[in-house]
Amino acid sequence: MVEEYDLVLKNCRVKGKGERVTIAIKDRRIAQISESLVRGKEEIDVEGRLVLPAFMNMHTHLDSALTLGRPRYNESGTLWEGIRIWGELKRELTKEDILTRVEKVAKWCVATGTLWVRTNADCTLESLVTVKALLEAKNKLSELLDIQVTAFPQDGILTDPKHPELLEKALELGADNVGLIPHNEWTREEGVKSIEIAFELAKKYDRRIDGHIDETDDPSSRYLEVVASRAVKQGWIGKVAAGHVTASHSWDAAYRYRILDLLKRAGVTIVANPLVNVHLQGRFDQYPKRRGMAPLKQFAHNGVNVALGHDDIMDPWYPLGIGSMIQVLFMAVHLDQWTGINELSQSFELITYNASKCWGNEKEYGIEVGKRANLLVMNAKSELDVLREVGLPLYVVKDGTIVAKNLDRRFSEVLYNGRWEKLSFF
Ligand SMILES: [Zn+2]
Structure with missing residues (x-):
């Protein structure tokens, strides 16, 4: 059955879940973590990158x-x-x-x-x-x-x-x-x-x-x-x-x-x-x-x-x-x-x-079905890479919505009041 989700992250590496799993998000929560193909209004192939809880x-x-x-x-x-x-x-x-x-x-x-x-x-x-x-x-x-x-x-x-x-x-x-x-x-x-x-x-x-x-x-x-x-x-x-x-x-x-x-x-x-x-x-x-x-x-x-x-x-x-x-x-x-x-x-x-x-939010926190979808797609394949690079996440997902992106080294983008803003750290 093909089901439509709000956001689908494909080919995610998630500790304890697998190296190419799909995370499907609906109504602000993680609805499914599996290897099956699902459809979303927005889909991103993260190509085997590490996904962490925010x-x-x-x-x-x-x-x-x-x-x-x-x-x-x-x-x-x-x-x-x-x-x-x-x-x-x-x-x-x-x-x-x-x-x-x-x-x-x-x-x-x-x-x-x-x-x-x-x-x-x-x-x-x-x-x-x-x-x-x-x-x-x-x-x-x-x-x-x-x-x-x-x-x-x-x-x-x-x-x-x-x-x-x-x-x-x-x-x-x-x-x-x-x-x-x-x-x-x-x-x-x-x-x-x-x-x-x-x-x-x-x-x-x-x-x-x-x-x-x-x-x-x-x-x-x-x-x-x-x-x-x-x-x-x-x-x-x-x-x-x-x-x-x-x-x-x-x-x-x-x-x-x-x-x-x-x-x-x-x-x-x-x-x-x-x-x-x-x-x-x-x-x-x-x-x-x-x-x-x-x-x-x-x-x-x-x-x-x-x-x-x-x-x-x-x-x-x-x-x-x-x-x-x-x-x-x-x-x-x-x-x-x-x-x-x-x-x-x-x-x-x-x-x-x-x-x-x-x-005190452990019931809502983590990469598990049913929990609030607060996730990071890191520009790395492992925790070791994250620490070596001390880099920024490619995508930041808050309650099922992408709220920040770091796709360009010159600036970060943050969604605030419904608008994407470019920002720097200086
Ligand atoms: Zn202090």
Whole structure:
């Protein structure tokens, strides 16, 4: 029987399915994956290229993206100078400025194959302009990509009496996740107290937790254990992401081993940000300089969920980036030596299925019949090729519609408001 589908991708290479399968899409979902011939309103022969589920960026800062050099550059390259520069800039930001930058960078994300972005929104400004702008961007850009907004108390929850209220207000406005930054509180005790406040708010508003945790080279920074313990005691199993955890790179092996079981039990996802971690960490070292990224392989081998974020894109903390999760993965496999032939292929889980578990959309995610058709046709035959080339997907399919193309090296094309736009990364 000849059946008509909306979009048919022929001769796809799909892990676990075959090297020349047809993916037929109807009503936004994958309707069939088979070797049989089917007809579609639109048909593309991808000639044996690799098809992957669209990528997920589990940690970023869209409010600061593309502000590089405003009002000045970060010359020391430290996290702390970045926080000072952002502190100078953020008081002057307008909603329009943020929305203009977010729209531009969101198109970069889609063009490079990312359809889910979890962003932090600094909620220590009295105006909450960053939170309001990112919540507006989430709605405005929903045809392009799915955004989750984390209310992020950049300057600490307890460093100013207004900050706990502002964090709560951000949740009332609709922020998806509760953020925290215990290592940026003034004392260890206040760091612990800030974790308690974040979990209380998560319970009150029924939100997930997504924290900046132990983002330092200081091996005595050990808030991850407090976060995991609270997750177990509050029943927030699988609802907590710990971003960065760069101190875990410097913890001694005996301590790291001791908390592995707790992390697994709490279902905490460790979200490393390799581009930014290797750039910001190790700044106080002479040679040899530590790499500063959480030891993902050790966590993963012990049953802890691990995923990746791009973190900053051209802002006070990181001068580079185009939003590409392939660049992020490329850096991760080098830093943590996921370079065995099977490891290279498996590493894609960090920007796909593992991230999906943390986002909470695993029922809708992946290349299976019945799931939402969010796919990438890579210009490659294997995961190895994708990582070697660090290239862009030929086609990006969102909910059954082609929303981005990279068929010409001079520009990307993105479908926005029903129109194809050409864009560059400069
Ligand atoms: Zn961050």
